[in-house]
Amino acid sequence: MSQDKTVLLDIKNLIIEGYSDEKWVGIVHGVDLKLHRGEVMGLIGESGAGKSTIGLAAMGFTKDGCRIGEGSSIDFDGMELTTTPQSDLQSLRGARIAYVAQSAAASFNPAHKLIDQHTEAPLQYRIQKRLESQEDAMELYERLRLPNPREIGFRYPHQVSGGQLQRAMTAMAMACRPDLIIFDEPTTALDVTTQIEVLSAIRDIVDQFNTAAIYITHDLAVVAQMADVIKVLLKGNEVEEADTRSMLANPQDDYTKSLWAVRDFKRDQKPRPTDSVPLISVKNVDASYGDSPVLFDVSFDIYEGMTVAVVGESGSGKSTVARCITGLLPPTKGECLFQGTSLPPDYRNRSKDQLRQAQMIYQMADTALNPKVKISEIIGRPAQFYSGLSGPALKNRVDELLDLIELDPSQYYNRYPPELSGGQKQRIGIARSLAAEPTFIICDEVTSALDQLVAEGILRLLDKLQNELNLSYMFITHDLATVRSIADEVVVMQYGKVVEQGPKDVMFTPPHHEYTDLLLSSVPEMDPDWLTTLLEERGVDGPGDVAKGE
Amino acid sequence: MGDIVSIVMKRLGLGLITLLVISIIIFFAVELLPGDIAQAVLGQGATEDNLAALRKELGLDRAAPVRYLEWLGNALTGDFGNSLVSKTSVSEAIGTRFANTLFLAVYAAVISVPVAIFLGVLVALFRNSVFDRVANVVTLTSISSPEFFLGYILILFLAVKGGYFPAIAKLDDGMSLIDKLNRTFLPALTMVLVVVAHMMRMTRASIINLLASPYVEMARLKGVPAWKVIVKHTLPNAWAPVINVVALNLAYLITGVVLVEVVFVYPGIGQLLVDAVTKRDFPVVQACCLIFAATFILLNLAADVGSILTNPRLRHPK
Numbered sequence: 001m002s003q004d005k006t007v008l009l010d011i012k013n014l015i016i017e018g019y020s021d022e023k024w025v026g027i028v029h030g031v032d033l034k035l036h037r038g039e040v041m042g043l044i045g046e047s048g049a050g051k052s053t054i055g056l057a058a059m060g061f062t063k064d065g066c067r068i069g070e071g072s073s074i075d076f077d078g079m080e081l082t083t084t085p086q087s088d089l090q091s092l093r094g095a096r097i098a099y100v101a102q103s104a105a106a107s108f109n110p111a112h113k114l115i116d117q118h119t120e121a122p123l124q125y126r127i128q129k130r131l132e133s134q135e136d137a138m139e140l141y142e143r144l145r146l147p148n149p150r151e152i153g154f155r156y157p158h159q160v161s162g163g164q165l166q167r168a169m170t171a172m173a174m175a176c177r178p179d180l181i182i183f184d185e186p187t188t189a190l191d192v193t194t195q196i197e198v199l200s201a202i203r204d205i206v207d208q209f210n211t212a213a214i215y216i217t218h219d220l221a222v223v224a225q226m227a228d229v230i231k232v233l234l235k236g237n238e239v240e241e242a243d244t245r246s247m248l249a250n251p252q253d254d255y256t257k258s259l260w261a262v263r264d265f266k267r268d269q270k271p272r273p274t275d276s277v278p279l280i281s282v283k284n285v286d287a288s289y290g291d292s293p294v295l296f297d298v299s300f301d302i303y304e305g306m307t308v309a310v311v312g313e314s315g316s317g318k319s320t321v322a323r324c325i326t327g328l329l330p331p332t333k334g335e336c337l338f339q340g341t342s343l344p345p346d347y348r349n350r351s352k353d354q355l356r357q358a359q360m361i362y363q364m365a366d367t368a369l370n371p372k373v374k375i376s377e378i379i380g381r382p383a384q385f386y387s388g389l390s391g392p393a394l395k396n397r398v399d400e401l402l403d404l405i406e407l408d409p410s411q412y413y414n415r416y417p418p419e420l421s422g423g424q425k426q427r428i429g430i431a432r433s434l435a436a437e438p439t440f441i442i443c444d445e446v447t448s449a450l451d452q453l454v455a456e457g458i459l460r461l462l463d464k465l466q467n468e469l470n471l472s473y474m475f476i477t478h479d480l481a482t483v484r485s486i487a488d489e490v491v492v493m494q495y496g497k498v499v500e501q502g503p504k505d506v507m508f509t510p511p512h513h514e515y516t517d518l519l520l521s522s523v524p525e526m527d528p529d530w531l532t533t534l535l536e537e538r539g540v541d542g543p544g545d546v547a548k549g550e
Numbered sequence: 551m552g553d554i555v556s557i558v559m560k561r562l563g564l565g566l567i568t569l570l571v572i573s574i575i576i577f578f579a580v581e582l583l584p585g586d587i588a589q590a591v592l593g594q595g596a597t598e599d600n601l602a603a604l605r606k607e608l609g610l611d612r613a614a615p616v617r618y619l620e621w622l623g624n625a626l627t628g629d630f631g632n633s634l635v636s637k638t639s640v641s642e643a644i645g646t647r648f649a650n651t652l653f654l655a656v657y658a659a660v661i662s663v664p665v666a667i668f669l670g671v672l673v674a675l676f677r678n679s680v681f682d683r684v685a686n687v688v689t690l691t692s693i694s695s696p697e698f699f700l701g702y703i704l705i706l707f708l709a710v711k712g713g714y715f716p717a718i719a720k721l722d723d724g725m726s727l728i729d730k731l732n733r734t735f736l737p738a739l740t741m742v743l744v745v746v747a748h749m750m751r752m753t754r755a756s757i758i759n760l761l762a763s764p765y766v767e768m769a770r771l772k773g774v775p776a777w778k779v780i781v782k783h784t785l786p787n788a789w790a791p792v793i794n795v796v797a798l799n800l801a802y803l804i805t806g807v808v809l810v811e812v813v814f815v816y817p818g819i820g821q822l823l824v825d826a827v828t829k830r831d832f833p834v835v836q837a838c839c840l841i842f843a844a845t846f847i848l849l850n851l852a853a854d855v856g857s858i859l860t861n862p863r864l865r866h867p868k
Contacts, residue, residue: 059771064762094773106764111786111862121772156866172772 008179008212009035009058009076015069016053016062016236027066028053028236037179038210042227042244044217044259046451047422049233051216055182058214059097060089077179094121098173100202102185104165108157114165115153118172127176140171143208144201163194167201174205181206183215187222191313191478192522199225199524200535218451220259221524224248225531232256244528258453260526265456267463269504270488272303277340279304279472280325280358280440285334287317287324294320295331295496302440302489305466307473309487309504311480311519317496318476322442325474326358356386359433363445365425369417375402375428376413382435401431404468405461423454430461434469444476459486480523484508492516554864561854565847572843573625577618580832591634591830621836630837633826640833644819648841650721651811651818654734655803658741663796666746670753670792675780677758689747701740701813708736719814737814741807745799752795756788790857797853805842 016028028050035041043051053066060081062068074081076097081089093099098121101107109117119133128136134153141149144167157165166186173181186202187195203226206213215226223230223244230247232239232255240253251257278301287295295317302308310318323329325336327347336343338357344350362368369378376398383389383397399409405427417425426446433441443462447455463486465471477483483490483504490508491501492515500513512520524530588604589596609617624631630640669689673682692700709717719734757780760766769783808820819838826834858864 056771061771090773090775092773093771099768099771101764101768103764107768109765109769109783109787112782120769120774124773124775156862158863159866 006037007034008037008039009033009074011054011058011075012073014054014057014072014074016050016057016066016072017069018066020065024067026069026236028057031233031236031238033058033231035180035212035214037212039229040206040213040215040227042215042217042223042230043233044220044223044230045233045239046218046453048235050236051218051233052184053236054233055184055214055216056099058180058182059093059099060084061093091125094178095125095127095176096178097180097182098176098178100166100169100173100181100183100186103189104169104186105157105162105189107169108165110157113154113156114160114168114172118153118168118175121172122175125176133175137171137175140174140205141168143205144168144171145197146171161194163190163198166190166198170198170202170205174209174211177209178211180212180214183213185217188217188219192480192524193313193518195222195524196522196531196534199531202226203531219524221526221530224526224528225524232259248526248528265459266485270306272306272489272503276304278302278337279339280474281337281340282321282325283334283337285321285324285331285336287320287329287331289320289329293332293496295324297334298493298496298498299334300491300498300501302472302474304439304472305470306488307466307475307486308489308491309475309477309483310491310493311477311483312493313478313519315495316493318478318493319444320496321493322360322444322474322476325442326360352386356436357438358440358442359436359438360442360444361426361429361433361446364449365422365429366417366449368429369425369432371417373416374413375415375417375420378417378428379431379435382432386436397435401435404434404465405431407431421454422450423457426450426458427461430458430465434465438471440472440474442474442476445478446475447482448477448479455482462486480520492519553867554858557858557864558855561851565851569844569847573622573840574618576836576839576843577621578614580836581614591832625837625840630840631833633831633834635826635829635831640837643822643834644837644841647817647819647822650816651804651807651820653730654738654741654807654816654818655800657731657734657738658745658803659800661738662742662746662799663749665742666749666796667753667792669746670750671757671780671785673750674754674757674761674784675777677754685750689750692743693747697740697744697809698813700743701737701810704736704740705813708739717814719816721817734814734816737807737810737816740810740813741803745802749792749795749799753788753792756791757784760784760787786860789860793856793860794850794853797849797856801846801849804845 011031011033013030013032014028015026015030017024018027019025031050031054033041033054043054045051053063056062057068057074058076060074060076068074068082072082076092079092081092084092108114115134115137118137119128119130122128122133122136123130127133137153138150141152146152146164146167152160152164152168160168170181170186183202187198190198199222205211213226215223217223217226227244229241229243231241232247232253234255239255240247240251242252247256248260251260280302282298282300285295285298286293298317298321300308300310310321312318320329324331327343327345327350330345335345338354343354347355376395379401380389380394380398383401384394387397389397398413402409402412407424407427412420412424417428420428429446446462447458450458459482462473466473475482475487487504489502490504492499492507492513494515499515500507507516508520510517521534527533588601588608588610592600592604605611609620621631628641630644632638633640633643636643669685673685676682705717708714715735716733717736719737721730721733725733761784766779766783769779774783807818808824810816811818811820812824819841822834823838825831826838
């Protein structure tokens, strides 16, 4: 990476405050940040660490209800942004500092074509005429390896896939050839296979134009591929900063070490019991939404006390299988069996006991819990419905369940979901599913919305509960690190079909099915050379080789 | 585009069914009057002979469903029967009156819709400023005042004291369009004042609702100026609710103008309806109700189609 050593961005003692409960509360407490031209800095930390807030502050921007505190200094190429009037700041944005948001699908305006949104800033600043700017956009699309670079810009956002949108947004950020781009979790919402394409595209283009970048993420392995320097943040404070290689090899602070260690949790793999009937059997299931088929001849078994991970990219039909098992979506062909007996396809025709046996935990604990209902009622309701408990017996049961999920009953019994943290909410979701006394729980991406440390806590809890209560899990996830840590068996799905299944150790040892191999090799590793090596192995051309004017 | 056509055809079909149901309600509501229609028309003092004669004339000796089908069939060809009072054709009486009402409604709509949307965009741009609050108070006051009160205030200041516009909106044959517009300016203005607030506030609310969305933040971070963020990035996505409120208000301009017509002595359909109700002229009442219902359904249909057309996902399928 070529860098001259001029400082582009120099943030000193950055303080950012947010207004809540009628007073100003600190969000970022005096962070320093120095970025040279052409340098990429990774900002890493859990949610609430202030990563995005700092990234936006580098543009002189704060979200509504936030302000930059006194004594802060943001020096961008000799310009003090904290004292610059709004109108001048505005003419900086898009032109000299650009932003790439987490969800490109939400950040492109649904009402306008991609290329019209691309050319907006260059036209605004009169850098280029419309046709010139469109031509430039197409060239950038080509450099970012988008398919049909001369036509794709004339589509609307909903007509383009998520990974393509993210690349189109990177192209848009490049439109005025800015000195600095803020990447705010640009690949978090993408599948691992798509993530690789976007990562390599971003890395190449930043390198080609010698653009400086701040790369915000919570994924260490990703940041290891992208950044020259890594800064670790915790609750609005800097923990440490070092160049990428030494940070990975030798983290100094205990918090950084704990982040690095998260991926170590691993429980022993259990063998499949030999003489018993499977607890849940999915047999030759086809299913469709309306007229469009989504599942084709899906079969797998889940035995008592075991964890079966169902993995695949979005749209592969993982969650649809769960809907068939629970009876929310009756299959068009095939059946689901419980302990060898066939379950009625529609949940409305199932007995209370059949319903009780299979429970679900959802991805977004935020939306899966009614915010206006007390914790005691959320957990108590299924206990009341399935076991007929009431009065003191019900209260005892709720206390017992709260103990199981390691939340103090005296503290949480009367509280409401919005008062809890993300991890605590997910624990309540687990307690709610346990209240029915099930033998089988479907965990639908239960850790993907959580920070790594919190997610690890949830995985450990699920493991403990499995041992104590002899539960079986169907673990739906796209995160292969999670699979590695807790699964006994793995089912790999693609386009609504099972492409491969078997015990975890077998699945993780080559030879793999082609698609499993692609999935496994796409999971970023902590080695800073991982992406480069992988791209070479796969034979993807470097950016310089992309033929122009094809 | 095939999707849109089929959606529109479905809505149109549903609209027709709704209209049919309403026609049944309108027809049989009259049947539900105590006694019978002849009694209701002639009052308590009528003699048996008179009643019998009228019953025969109205065909009341036949079964109600048969009369309904006959009425509906004639209505479809534009024949609503004869008025009980004037004995002349209802269609003819309504025709010119309805045209007058439409004229006034279009006049008011042409002023109020652009003004409301323009003001809505402005108050969204300068939200929580003094301008926003003043616009809020003024439009809320105008919507909260009864139409006849607004009408008399306008007459007092713009006609009696100022003498700028005529106080009475009587139409004569052979008037030029300019004369007509001048003559009907005050009733149109009254109606504008009544409907602007609703549409303006909806425009403001739906724009502000979208200001927190990621693509608006993205536009700001691209350096797009504030007015352009509103006009280019939020307004195109805010149309659906605005269109629905506009349609509701346009319908009101046609069906809710009775008081304004009375105040300005304007020969519209509202006046006719009030006259017909007081004189128990049922064929006229039924015809007016059916026309009002059709207006509502048609405008709501237009609003539905409008909101569908503003959705890029439907206009440009994958």
